[in-house]
Amino acid sequence: MFLIEMFLYLGVFAAGVSGALIGIKKELDLFGVLFLGGATALGGGLVRDVMLGNLPPVGFLDPVYFLVSTGAGLLTWLFYHRINRLQKFILVSDAIGLGVFTAVGASSAIRHGFDEPFIVISMGLITGIGGGVLRDVFVKEIPFVFRKEVYAIASIVGAAGYYFTAPLMPRPAAMYLCLAVTFAIRIASIVFKIDFPVYKENKPSKP
Amino acid sequence: MFLIEMFLYLGVFAAGVSGALIGIKKELDLFGVLFLGGATALGGGLVRDVMLGNLPPVGFLDPVYFLVSTGAGLLTWLFYHRINRLQKFILVSDAIGLGVFTAVGASSAIRHGFDEPFIVISMGLITGIGGGVLRDVFVKEIPFVFRKEVYAIASIVGAAGYYFTAPLMPRPAAMYLCLAVTFAIRIASIVFKIDFPVYKENKPSKP
Amino acid sequence: MFLIEMFLYLGVFAAGVSGALIGIKKELDLFGVLFLGGATALGGGLVRDVMLGNLPPVGFLDPVYFLVSTGAGLLTWLFYHRINRLQKFILVSDAIGLGVFTAVGASSAIRHGFDEPFIVISMGLITGIGGGVLRDVFVKEIPFVFRKEVYAIASIVGAAGYYFTAPLMPRPAAMYLCLAVTFAIRIASIVFKIDFPVYKENKPSKP
Numbered sequence: 001m002f003l004i005e006m007f008l009y010l011g012v013f014a015a016g017v018s019g020a021l022i023g024i025k026k027e028l029d030l031f032g033v034l035f036l037g038g039a040t041a042l043g044g045g046l047v048r049d050v051m052l053g054n055l056p057p058v059g060f061l062d063p064v065y066f067l068v069s070t071g072a073g074l075l076t077w078l079f080y081h082r083i084n085r086l087q088k089f090i091l092v093s094d095a096i097g098l099g100v101f102t103a104v105g106a107s108s109a110i111r112h113g114f115d116e117p118f119i120v121i122s123m124g125l126i127t128g129i130g131g132g133v134l135r136d137v138f139v140k141e142i143p144f145v146f147r148k149e150v151y152a153i154a155s156i157v158g159a160a161g162y163y164f165t166a167p168l169m170p171r172p173a174a175m176y177l178c179l180a181v182t183f184a185i186r187i188a189s190i191v192f193k194i195d196f197p198v199y200k201e202n203k204p205s206k207p
Numbered sequence: 208m209f210l211i212e213m214f215l216y217l218g219v220f221a222a223g224v225s226g227a228l229i230g231i232k233k234e235l236d237l238f239g240v241l242f243l244g245g246a247t248a249l250g251g252g253l254v255r256d257v258m259l260g261n262l263p264p265v266g267f268l269d270p271v272y273f274l275v276s277t278g279a280g281l282l283t284w285l286f287y288h289r290i291n292r293l294q295k296f297i298l299v300s301d302a303i304g305l306g307v308f309t310a311v312g313a314s315s316a317i318r319h320g321f322d323e324p325f326i327v328i329s330m331g332l333i334t335g336i337g338g339g340v341l342r343d344v345f346v347k348e349i350p351f352v353f354r355k356e357v358y359a360i361a362s363i364v365g366a367a368g369y370y371f372t373a374p375l376m377p378r379p380a381a382m383y384l385c386l387a388v389t390f391a392i393r394i395a396s397i398v399f400k401i402d403f404p405v406y407k408e409n410k411p412s413k414p
Numbered sequence: 415m416f417l418i419e420m421f422l423y424l425g426v427f428a429a430g431v432s433g434a435l436i437g438i439k440k441e442l443d444l445f446g447v448l449f450l451g452g453a454t455a456l457g458g459g460l461v462r463d464v465m466l467g468n469l470p471p472v473g474f475l476d477p478v479y480f481l482v483s484t485g486a487g488l489l490t491w492l493f494y495h496r497i498n499r500l501q502k503f504i505l506v507s508d509a510i511g512l513g514v515f516t517a518v519g520a521s522s523a524i525r526h527g528f529d530e531p532f533i534v535i536s537m538g539l540i541t542g543i544g545g546g547v548l549r550d551v552f553v554k555e556i557p558f559v560f561r562k563e564v565y566a567i568a569s570i571v572g573a574a575g576y577y578f579t580a581p582l583m584p585r586p587a588a589m590y591l592c593l594a595v596t597f598a599i600r601i602a603s604i605v606f607k608i609d610f611p612v613y614k615e616n617k618p619s620k621p
Contacts, residue, residue, distance in 0.1 A: 032560025
């Protein structure tokens with residue numbers, strides 16, 4: 001499980017950077033910036049652990065994730081302009097994070113004895129997107145994941161992949177597969193600029 | 208309990224429609240629209256189950272409510288203009304939902320061994336209004352229930368009615384009574400256009 | 415523990431007033447005003463109890479805090495203009511509340527058997543600032559505590575003080591110390607107008 005843990009730390013780091021960047025843009029103070037980075041990195045896992053009744057959540061019992069996200073936030077504060085320019089690196093790291101968070105969440109449901117498809121996929125999805133939803137609510141934005149691009153769907157497909165392959169192979173193999181599927185869908189949607197459909201009202205006033 | 212379950216599904220359906228309609232108006236994508244419908248339909252019960260320590264919440268263990276709300280969301284997406292015109296039907300279904308969610312929430316507190324009035328009424332209220340509060344927070348609105356009309360009060364009075372009558376009659380009878388009281392207050396407030404008071408500042412600049 | 419309980423009630427009262435004042439300014443109805451006061455007063459403790467798995471949260475089992483916050487909200491509704499002018503009294507009471515909530519939260523973690531520094535300080539901080547964060551999210555503001563002044567830091571330092579002194583002295587003494595430290599930092603930051611740093615972008619367009 002060494003490699004997947006490295007991906008997990010990378011995902012936590014990327015989420016901490018993403019939250020801190022938005023915090024700086026929204027003119028939060030240093031506490032707000034680091035808190036927003038932490039909420040983005042740990043929020044999904046917190047909500048999942050609450051839902052599973054796994055309390056206190058892992059994020060409070062093992063501070064290493066908090067330390068990684070706070071380190072990411074501090075680096076973002078110190079090197080804002082340089083980091084803000086690394087958009088491609090951030091997008092790729094965030095897609096890895098989405099994949100690994102989904103895999104950890106889905107496998108966490110099974111580890112706690114809940115192996116029905118709905119709850120496995122839900123826990124994957126909540127772990128994958130929960131932090132970003134919290135981040136956006138805290139800075140008064142309609143969550144990004146509800147509005148555009150293919151983000152949640154990548155997590156749902158990846159979690160479903162985990163659910164169906166977990167009985168067929170060793171647990172870590174199913175997690176890598178989930179990560180790969182989620183990552184591939186997310187990156188493909190960015191490369192090919194695929195958006196999930198938005199309802200078009202027939203506005204007769206439009207020329 | 209057959210009839211009250213039918214009302215429960217109707218309430219979940221109406222909440223799914225209400226969330227999806229708002230999601231479409233806020234230009235969410237299809238995932239966002241369905242998620243918002245689900246949050247509106249299941250959110251109150253989720254928060255209640257977290258508060259009662261009843262984890263994982265019912266909504267994750269039994270996917271039927273999720274399926275009903277997703278079905279409601281999909282129908283709303285497909286027939287948006289037609290459904291958007293059914294305002295009276297939506298208002299009445301939503302009032303039934305408020306009543307049945309309140310009854311289910313209040314009885315859930317007692318079923319889990321908490322029979323003090325404050326917690327029984329709180330759990331009725333949280334189940335009744337929680338989904339709508341979540342929906343409004345997700346789309347960046349101050350929750351409707353905090354701002355106007357008689358909505359939360361109907362739920363509080365209904366839940367209090369449940370608390371006082373539950374020891375006197377069979378459980379389902381008290382639930383029907385709670386549903387009827389909540390529904391009647393909510394509908395009466397719409398028909399007679401009764402708002403709960405809003406503080407009027409003495410603005411001397413107003414002519 | 416008599417004196418610290420009096421401080422606790424004062425803190426709940428001040429939080430109820432602060433929530434109700436904002437609710438009136440945001441033109442909520444009477445239910446919304448009282449609900450916002452209650453969320454501000456009880457929200458931090460609710461979130462902490464969820465995180466600790468201490469369910470149902472104390473705030474639902476013992477309605478006295480709810481009664482105090484609702485009383486505070488009603489008084490604010492009845493005497494809005496007079497109370498709105500008591501800014502200094504509100505600031506001082508709020509600072510006492512921040513201190514006592516932090517002390518109660520940090521000691522609650524230890525009482526439930528979690529004595530690692532990260533979780534003790536987190537539970538102090540969540541109890542201290544959680545209600546205000548909820549209040550601001552409900553009325554569509556970026557939480558105050560993320561944006562300016564020294565507020566969260568006072569709570570973090572106070573909770574750290576509790577963590578390090580709790581093994582050395584009777585529990586109540588450590589709680590008073592936490593309260594005093596948090597209060598002193600918060601008040602000093604107001605008196606000397608100290609803000610936590612906000613990132614300054616080098617905007618070349620500024621003359």
